[in-house]
Amino acid sequence: MTRLARLQRAFQHHIDWPGAPMQAAVAPGPRADASRRLGVYAEAYRLRLVEALGNDYPALRFTLGEAGFARRMREFVEARPSRHANLRWYGAELSRHLARAAARRPLLAELARFEWALGLAFDAADAPPATVADVARIPSAGWPRLRLRLHPSVQRVELFTNAPDVWRAAVRHERRLAARRLLEPRSWLVWRKDLEPFYRALSGDEARALAFAARGWRFGRLCGGLRDIVGTDQAAPRAASLLKAWLNEGLIGAIE
């Protein structure tokens, strides 16, 4: 290892553990000693990451309050050092972290998961959405072989709490809503249309149909999958009405 690499490892270790030996490598300054000078970096590291998380998770920050949020996020920073070139992706593991670190408050992990999904929808890859007119051009005999490609921003999120309601109250109305656990999980759709992230609840059959589409099933097979849920008579009309709604909402990126 080069002298430069050794110095950098020692410095990084000192940022992680501000008591670690490093002062001897630092020249004295005109007004501040080595400990004070090094301390600027250790503190700035934590502040910067907590601030970035606050930008990615505004509803979680509001829900926890500034002090509570800073405490929880500092725990995350200590547990999960960044390995991302881009700070944009640093918060990806927060929900998983909170599921363990705040297991008694499942709302926190689910709120984080929901906010992260909205963020992913915000800057997911672009794709011009397919339209009803695109499908109308296809002869009906060809429909069973159609394959729907969901827009890159489309995500399905299954939640056991009222996290979307808590998010809405916090971000739209600056109001704290009490956490509520559901008896059954609820599926939510998150996506982007016209550059804006959207979300809405999914019914059971629609959630399954979207899952089929996400797996790349052809439309005929998707109808077959729906048959088990809504019955033989309703499968085709239900699939057709879902397809129309998805096209109108910009959920379909391409039809093959």
Next chain:
Amino acid sequence: MTPGPPARYAGGPFAPMTPLNGFGLGLRPRHYRAILETRPRIDWFEVLSENYMVPGGRPLHLLDRIRERYPMVLHGVSLSVGGSDPLDRGYLRQLKALAARVQPAWISDHLCWTGVAGRNLHDLLPLPYTEEALRHVARRVRAVQDFLGRRILLENVSSYVAYRASAMTEWGFLAALCREADCDLLLDVNNIYVSAFNHGFDPIEYLDGIPPGRVRQIHLAGHDHCGDLIIDTHDAKVIEPVWRLYAEAVRRFGLVPTMIERDDRIPPLANLVRELDRAREIAAATLPRKAA
């Protein structure tokens, strides 16, 4: 702008940089609407590369719209050109793809390291100014330039520590690096002021040690004076001593493209445009008038 001094580096040759003139601002999301609706009198924008290294959506959409109206330069914070981990090829590929989209006049990053052992501390950490570090950084700058197919600019960072191992000054290191790697400089005048206070050197001596032909861009910013240290916060107006130092820089380096960098407590765009006018006035007052 005159070309840099002859370089020992045999790489390249790189195409001449796109000319860029005048006074710019850092592009910040808070100002998107004002920029598109009011078309402010700003000559160009500096874009934080990492903010647009995303798959798609609104950030890239607005970047494209603003690019249609204004020249741009790219400015990164994650190159870690002084780091001892291998260069991040994935990051460089993303940077090259963004440059193909934006067609910037140039690409810059910082003379610093950002983490080791796979970590990113998301900070601009200072290097020891040693022969070993010089050889290391020069080799990496050359590799980056070869990959991007263009010369890059490196910015002097604000620092709070200096190392006992350093055997040369920061300005001596920068001058040597320009020679060794055939790179150019983004001179942050505020950072010189901040580091001069924190380490007790003369900022004029710093400016005198910088090779004039290498300075392609200048940054101006505000900071936080804590008594024993100055912290480079980019959250306040440029202070008078930094404006005076800017005039000294203009005297030495000429009319170099100059911008104000504001990252926190970002005021309305009109306020920054007014502050930028101060830079225009100082540059005009400092430079000798051309004969009619």
